[in-house]
Amino acid sequence: DTGVSQNPRHKITKRGQNVTFRCDPISEHNRLYWYRQTLGQGPEFLTYFQNEAQLEKSRLLSDRFSAERPKGSFSTLEIQRTEQGDSAMYLCASSLVSSDTQYFGPGTRLTVL
Amino acid sequence: QKEVEQDPGPLSVPEGAIVSLNCTYSNSAFQYFMWYRQYSRKGPELLMYTYSSGNKEDGRFTAQVDKSSKYISLFIRDSQPSDSATYLCAMSFLFSGGYNKLIFGAGTRLAVHP
Numbered sequence: 001d002t003g004v005s006q007n008p009r010h011k012i013t014k015r016g017q018n019v020t021f022r023c024d025p026i027s028e029h030n031r032l033y034w035y036r037q038t039l040g041q042g043p044e045f046l047t048y049f050q051n052e053a054q055l056e057k058s059r060l061l062s063d064r065f066s067a068e069r070p071k072g073s074f075s076t077l078e079i080q081r082t083e084q085g086d087s088a089m090y091l092c093a094s095s096l097v098s099s100d101t102q103y104f105g106p107g108t109r110l111t112v113l
Numbered sequence: 114q115k116e117v118e119q120d121p122g123p124l125s126v127p128e129g130a131i132v133s134l135n136c137t138y139s140n141s142a143f144q145y146f147m148w149y150r151q152y153s154r155k156g157p158e159l160l161m162y163t164y165s166s167g168n169k170e171d172g173r174f175t176a177q178v179d180k181s182s183k184y185i186s187l188f189i190r191d192s193q194p195s196d197s198a199t200y201l202c203a204m205s206f207l208f209s210g211g212y213n214k215l216i217f218g219a220g221t222r223l224a225v226h227p
Contacts, residue, residue, distance in 0.1 A: 004156075006156075031212055033214065033215075035215075040121065040219065040220075041219050041220070042117075042119075042201050042203070042217025042218050042219050042220050043157065043201075043215070043217050044217070045214040045215065045216070048212055048214060050212060055212070056212075056214070091156055091157070093215075100145055100162070100164075100205070100207075100213055101159060101162060102159075102215060103159065104149075104156035104157045104158070105156050106155055106156045107154075107155070107156045109154070
């Protein structure tokens with residue numbers, strides 16, 4: 001499978017715990033995006049990487065959120081001290097620099113109890 | 114007011130019907146317009162992409178953009194039960210760094226019944 005992959009697919013955690021999600025983009029895709037989608041809503045932009053550089057962060061990304069893309073390949077999104085309001089689907093997308101088309105992964109569904 | 118408005122539905126149609134899905138937007142700077150299909154508990158899948166006013170056809174799907182009215186549509190002909198999903202419109206404009214972040218509508222749930 002050469003699409004965008006995300007792990008884990010589901011994560012249940014207790015409030016206050018830290019969680020980390022991983023995204024593996026399509027090979028050779030320089031651009032990587034994170035979005036968050038809550039029930040009944042469309043995805044909302046969180047952050048953007050071009051290669052290893054994080055070039056934009058949404059105001060939605062509080063200080064408890066951090067994202068990295070070491071070596072410009074896979075990316076991780078960490079949420080510290082999770083809150084119930086963090087429960088959502090976290091989506092990763094990737095694209096080529098030469099293209100405006102973003103391809104999405106299957107998402108990681110987070111449930112905070 | 115949200116930048117992109119989309120009726121959440123649900124929309125229920127019989128198999129074979131023509132489906133019309135719509136979005137309106139407020140930011141005239143949007144240049145790229147997309148429709149994604151999302152099945153339950155899956156990631157969005159790109160259906161159609163256009164950057165100009167007018168129609169674009171791909172099989173049973175037609176995307177229509179009217180920039181003067183800030184209105185986009187997706188038409189599905191001969192709808193099938195397998196088309197049952199949530200349809201998301203998305204828009205973007207080109208940032209100085211050359212990237213585009215997508216602004217999505219809330220999505221319209223479509224159910225096609227046999």
